[in-house]
Amino acid sequence: MLKTLKTTVVSLTITTLVLFSSSVVAGKFDDVTLRVATWGGLWKGNIEENIVPKFEAEGGKVEFITGSPAANFAKIIAARGEAPFDVVEILAAQVKDYHELDVLHELDLQLIPNTKFLASNRYNESVVGSWETQEVICYHKDKFAEEGIPVPTTYRDLVHPKISSRLLFPDINSGGGLPGLAGVAFAEGGDETNIQPGLKLVTEMNVLKFWARGGESMAQFESGDIIAAVVHAGWCLRSKTRAGQNVASVHPRINDELVGVASEGWFGVMKNSKNVEAAQWYINEFISADYQLKMATQTGLVPVNQSVFEEMAKDPIVAEMLVLDPEKVSNQLRIDYSKVIISDWTDQWNRAIAAQ
Amino acid sequence: MWVRWWILLIPPLVVGFTLVAASQFIFLRVSFFQDLGLGRIGDEVVIENYVRFLTDGFYLKILWVTVKTSALAALSTLILGFPVAYLIARMRSSWSMILLAGIVVSTFVTIVIKVYGLIVIFSADGLFNQTMLKLGLFDRPFSVFGNETGVVIGLMHFTLGFGVLLLYSIIQTIPSSLESAAQIHGASRWRVYYRVIFPLSLPGVTAMLLMVFNMCMGAFTSAALLGGGRVFTLPVMIQRIVMMDIKYSMGATIAAVLLFSVIVINVLSIYLLRRLRAAHLVMV
Numbered sequence: 001m002l003k004t005l006k007t008t009v010v011s012l013t014i015t016t017l018v019l020f021s022s023s024v025v026a027g028k029f030d031d032v033t034l035r036v037a038t039w040g041g042l043w044k045g046n047i048e049e050n051i052v053p054k055f056e057a058e059g060g061k062v063e064f065i066t067g068s069p070a071a072n073f074a075k076i077i078a079a080r081g082e083a084p085f086d087v088v089e090i091l092a093a094q095v096k097d098y099h100e101l102d103v104l105h106e107l108d109l110q111l112i113p114n115t116k117f118l119a120s121n122r123y124n125e126s127v128v129g130s131w132e133t134q135e136v137i138c139y140h141k142d143k144f145a146e147e148g149i150p151v152p153t154t155y156r157d158l159v160h161p162k163i164s165s166r167l168l169f170p171d172i173n174s175g176g177g178l179p180g181l182a183g184v185a186f187a188e189g190g191d192e193t194n195i196q197p198g199l200k201l202v203t204e205m206n207v208l209k210f211w212a213r214g215g216e217s218m219a220q221f222e223s224g225d226i227i228a229a230v231v232h233a234g235w236c237l238r239s240k241t242r243a244g245q246n247v248a249s250v251h252p253r254i255n256d257e258l259v260g261v262a263s264e265g266w267f268g269v270m271k272n273s274k275n276v277e278a279a280q281w282y283i284n285e286f287i288s289a290d291y292q293l294k295m296a297t298q299t300g301l302v303p304v305n306q307s308v309f310e311e312m313a314k315d316p317i318v319a320e321m322l323v324l325d326p327e328k329v330s331n332q333l334r335i336d337y338s339k340v341i342i343s344d345w346t347d348q349w350n351r352a353i354a355a356q
Numbered sequence: 357m358w359v360r361w362w363i364l365l366i367p368p369l370v371v372g373f374t375l376v377a378a379s380q381f382i383f384l385r386v387s388f389f390q391d392l393g394l395g396r397i398g399d400e401v402v403i404e405n406y407v408r409f410l411t412d413g414f415y416l417k418i419l420w421v422t423v424k425t426s427a428l429a430a431l432s433t434l435i436l437g438f439p440v441a442y443l444i445a446r447m448r449s450s451w452s453m454i455l456l457a458g459i460v461v462s463t464f465v466t467i468v469i470k471v472y473g474l475i476v477i478f479s480a481d482g483l484f485n486q487t488m489l490k491l492g493l494f495d496r497p498f499s500v501f502g503n504e505t506g507v508v509i510g511l512m513h514f515t516l517g518f519g520v521l522l523l524y525s526i527i528q529t530i531p532s533s534l535e536s537a538a539q540i541h542g543a544s545r546w547r548v549y550y551r552v553i554f555p556l557s558l559p560g561v562t563a564m565l566l567m568v569f570n571m572c573m574g575a576f577t578s579a580a581l582l583g584g585g586r587v588f589t590l591p592v593m594i595q596r597i598v599m600m601d602i603k604y605s606m607g608a609t610i611a612a613v614l615l616f617s618v619i620v621i622n623v624l625s626i627y628l629l630r631r632l633r634a635a636h637l638v639m640v
Contacts, residue, residue, distance in 0.1 A: 070600050100394065165499065210502075223479035223482065224481035350593075
């Protein structure tokens, strides 16, 4: 009898302890699978290395749906708004389309406290800024010196017989396409409603190819196919640090007031998401000082979290490639996408390039 | 007992037909509606997409570039593939099987890998350009990027293995005794090719040309990777319009035009060949 009682007490104690301990270690996101639509490669690798372990420690799991923002937007449309992901990377040019389709969940900014480190125009109740890029002319210092080609300071300087057919420019459909085209359009006296001057300059440049992925510039600097590329500074930085090319970046003069072109990335949470809280946690982690610093120094993107600017400037290569002085950053060209009819830009681009 | 074996063919026939016909029907149907932007399609049946395609020089030029590069790639495949296929078909050693196996294996290699192979070979610092520059044959490197020549090379690289296999099977059906007979009667080697082998293989060669041409007309990867955003073919344009502009109707229209162009060109080629046969200009 006593033995039975003892066994019962021990069993109950163990059961209680197990239940208690499991409730103590239970994560905030137990059994949650967060689906993130983002780029692959180094971009995804950084997230897997730095953010995913923290999410897994909370009991959740992250699945990636890799693709360009344009491809991810096409998936939303094909699925009639029922996106196969919870959180998505959005390009500045796409924000108005997301709003028009009304597919974004309203954000609870209390759950994204790191927004306090962002500029006030980089977050609102539907999207939160994730990164910025600076579109530059990346050129091979040795080749330019060897061949006596003057260092370009404007896009027009790329119209040069020794650069002809040895230059990459972003395709209109690539991530750098719209800011790239806007840059040349503004530099040649055009604007969001008149890109013809820019298209004329692009055809005069006689580029080797229009890149679909910025990584192509790294490979083609290495193979000797190109000596210059219009890319965002991150690709120039990676050509230097990862591909070992002696390249430098120039922030092209646009007009008397503007130097350089900036482009923005955003995060949105899908309206059909069942993991809104987890998605907001993810965004908060992404814009944390710790992650933004790692991302920025490795990829050459500009962080949205302004608290890391000073730390970033300590990296000599980053400081050489990027403009980190807030005053100079504010003098970079930013496109007003509310004035842009993207399908019209694309159509004009296709016709100009096909007519070459 | 009489067994109706043909009944067994019905399920795969129905599945195959449904899969092919349903997809063709869907995009053909979509092509008759208006694009309203962001993937939305109008309710009214219209033919404006077709009118736009057929009256806009931009689209007609893309159709012409697609036909031209595909035809050139098919012709190049024939010119390069025929001697190789002939050599293997007439070989008496075990090397013929080894070479044939090599060609079969090469057709299994994914097109992306093949294209990247070309990119490495033809890069400015690559073997081809460095050799040509050292020999003084080129004054600047030749690039496969961003030009129609590069796209034709890429398409030909994609279809060459397949073309050689087809030509091999055609040449094998021509008895070598006919060549010997012609030579015994004083024909030169060139004359044997011109008057015996080529005419006898012509129907098969035509079939091979059409198959390769059809493959090239629908090829996306070579044109996209080597065209470098400068060479627009119909498949590249479909991808740009569907994936980037999200204009499903116009994309479907271009796909329909591509399909009908291929059908028309094939039918015309077969008709022409028949006329030539009827006029005894071609031996069969």
